[in-house]
Amino acid sequence: MAGLELLSDQGYRIDGRKPDELRRIRCKLGVFTQADGSAYIEQGNTKVLAAIYGPREADQNMRNQICHDKCFLNCEYTQATFSTAERKHRSRGDRKGQDMSTHIKQTFEATIQTSLYPRSQIDIYLQVLQADGSNYCACINAASLALIDAGIAMKDYVCACSASLTKGKPVIDINHVEESSDCAELSVAILPKLDQIVYSELNGRLHANELPDVIDAVVRGCKDLFVVMDRTVREHLEETATTFTHS
Amino acid sequence: MELLNLQPVESYKTFLKENIRPDGRELMETRQTVLNVGSISTADGSALVKLGETMVICGVKAELTIPSAEDPGKGIVVPNMEMSALCSSHFKPGPPSEQAQVITKFLDNLLKSCTVIDTADLCVMKDKLVWVLYCDLICLNYDGNALDASVLALIAALQNVKIPEVTVDDESGLPHTNMEVKKAFATRGMPCATTFTVFDGSHIIADPTLKEEDITEGNITVVTDEHDNLIYVQRQGGLAMPEAEMQKCVKRAVEHGSEMRKLYLAVAS
Numbered sequence: 001m002a003g004l005e006l007l008s009d010q011g012y013r014i015d016g017r018k019p020d021e022l023r024r025i026r027c028k029l030g031v032f033t034q035a036d037g038s039a040y041i042e043q044g045n046t047k048v049l050a051a052i053y054g055p056r057e058a059d060q061n062m063r064n065q066i067c068h069d070k071c072f073l074n075c076e077y078t079q080a081t082f083s084t085a086e087r088k089h090r091s092r093g094d095r096k097g098q099d100m101s102t103h104i105k106q107t108f109e110a111t112i113q114t115s116l117y118p119r120s121q122i123d124i125y126l127q128v129l130q131a132d133g134s135n136y137c138a139c140i141n142a143a144s145l146a147l148i149d150a151g152i153a154m155k156d157y158v159c160a161c162s163a164s165l166t167k168g169k170p171v172i173d174i175n176h177v178e179e180s181s182d183c184a185e186l187s188v189a190i191l192p193k194l195d196q197i198v199y200s201e202l203n204g205r206l207h208a209n210e211l212p213d214v215i216d217a218v219v220r221g222c223k224d225l226f227v228v229m230d231r232t233v234r235e236h237l238e239e240t241a242t243t244f245t246h247s
Numbered sequence: 248m249e250l251l252n253l254q255p256v257e258s259y260k261t262f263l264k265e266n267i268r269p270d271g272r273e274l275m276e277t278r279q280t281v282l283n284v285g286s287i288s289t290a291d292g293s294a295l296v297k298l299g300e301t302m303v304i305c306g307v308k309a310e311l312t313i314p315s316a317e318d319p320g321k322g323i324v325v326p327n328m329e330m331s332a333l334c335s336s337h338f339k340p341g342p343p344s345e346q347a348q349v350i351t352k353f354l355d356n357l358l359k360s361c362t363v364i365d366t367a368d369l370c371v372m373k374d375k376l377v378w379v380l381y382c383d384l385i386c387l388n389y390d391g392n393a394l395d396a397s398v399l400a401l402i403a404a405l406q407n408v409k410i411p412e413v414t415v416d417d418e419s420g421l422p423h424t425n426m427e428v429k430k431a432f433a434t435r436g437m438p439c440a441t442t443f444t445v446f447d448g449s450h451i452i453a454d455p456t457l458k459e460e461d462i463t464e465g466n467i468t469v470v471t472d473e474h475d476n477l478i479y480v481q482r483q484g485g486l487a488m489p490e491a492e493m494q495k496c497v498k499r500a501v502e503h504g505s506e507m508r509k510l511y512l513a514v515a516s
Binding site (some may be wrong): 031032033034035045047049051053054056059061074076080081082083084085087123125127129130131132 | 300304308331334335337340383387389
């Protein structure tokens with residue numbers, strides 16, 4: 001996008017944010033009745049729904065994946081055809097979807113205490129309704145909240161955030177315009193309380209000297225996100241607790 | 248509650264003796280419906296419907312294309328319903344289930360028979376350029392009666408569509424899109440669907456939940472428009488139904504239609 005300033009001289013990005021500012025986040029737990037756990041997250045204009053089914057008995061066609069000592073995860077990532085500015089019909093099992101599904105599955109395999117659910121299956125379904133950058137991160141955050149809603153044992157929350165480097169300054173939580181530019185894009189998922197990185201992916205070129213600054217910025221972004229997610233979970237629990245005591 | 252899961256048919260009969268259903272509704276009562284339009288900004292038109300707990304979202308994307316040879320002056324509307332494993336444990340991951348395909352075909356037939364949008368309005372230049380509206384519906388939570396919810400979502404989304412004006416340059420023959428001016432299409436009829444199902448060959452219930460769908464057989468769906476005309480009636484499988492019962496269904500569908508049309512009008516502005 002020639003002529004578009006990703007970072008103005010005054011230090012503001014295209015959407016008016018500062019480099020270390022996250023987009024507006026709205027999240028809600030327990031949005032579906034059919035799924036065992038569900039969540040909806042909005043990060044700016046990126047809207048993602050997550051539904052969790054499980055732990056449950058393994059599917060017929062997945063019998064070969066059953067483990068006697070732990071559960072196996074099945075993750076499906078789908079992006080609605082109307083989620084991007086250009087309509088793109090995505091067939092089931094296309095490469096990008098598979099790629100995302102595998103990354104998300106690996107992230108949660110490291111977090112969920114799978115040894116507590118032997119011989120079962122946990123399904124994570126993600127539906128992107130509107131994609132405006134940081135799709136992977138929004139999916140991880142939504143799935144994390146949905147797993148908490150489903151009551152599945154995890155080591156910690158998983159919070160993910162993306163970052164890029166513009167004019168020497170790291171900018172976090174990038175939107176679609178910033179993603180499509182020439183800059184490098186780093187996505188990181190962390191366990192906030194344990195301070196561990198469970199997933200990181202870097203697209204594009206970044207000088208090795210610049211990497212520590214970008215990682216610091218993105219980890220701070222994840223921790224800010226953790227505060228929002230934790231608050232949402234506690235509010236949701238308080239609401240549910242009051243309905244129990246009143247009924 | 249446990250009895251409802253262990254012996255669904257027997258316990259349902261005890262409810263029906265009192266002329267009431269487990270969720271407290273009367274036999275011909277439909278669930279509360281919530282409609283929200285325009286929430287997806289990347290789509291040209293969108294609508295989200297919550298019928299009880301059944302949630303369906305519809306996003307419409309408009310593209311330009313060359314018209315078909317049979318109808319050179321008409322645009323195309325393509326509906327597609329998706330019911331994935333996300334919406335209920337009834338569905339397994341994989342290719343679209345039979346139910347999703349049936350609903351897609353139903354919506355396709357409905358659009359053809361009802362002309363909610365006059366496809367001639369979608370024509371930019373005869374023989375050269377027409378609009379095609381891709382309407383993608385996704386069922387997010389399936390608690391029975393996705394059909395009624397899909398019809399409502401589709402029509403409301405079409406009502407919500409705003410497309411930029413396209414003019415064709417006479418000299419070069421190239422289309423010129425004016426992104427500033429966006430206009431909506433005139434939608435007519437405001438069709439509304441009501442689905443009924445038959446329990447035990449004797450009782451007709453309107454707007455079944457998922458648990459009720461599992462223990463009943465045979466569906467009848469009646470679609471009415473704003474002038475109380477019958478646009479589309481579909482009777483699927485199951486048991487035979489006497490004419491008097493059909494008339495009851497049609498009458499209830501007309502009443503339900505006028506209730507739903509208030510929703511369309513409320514979001515139309």
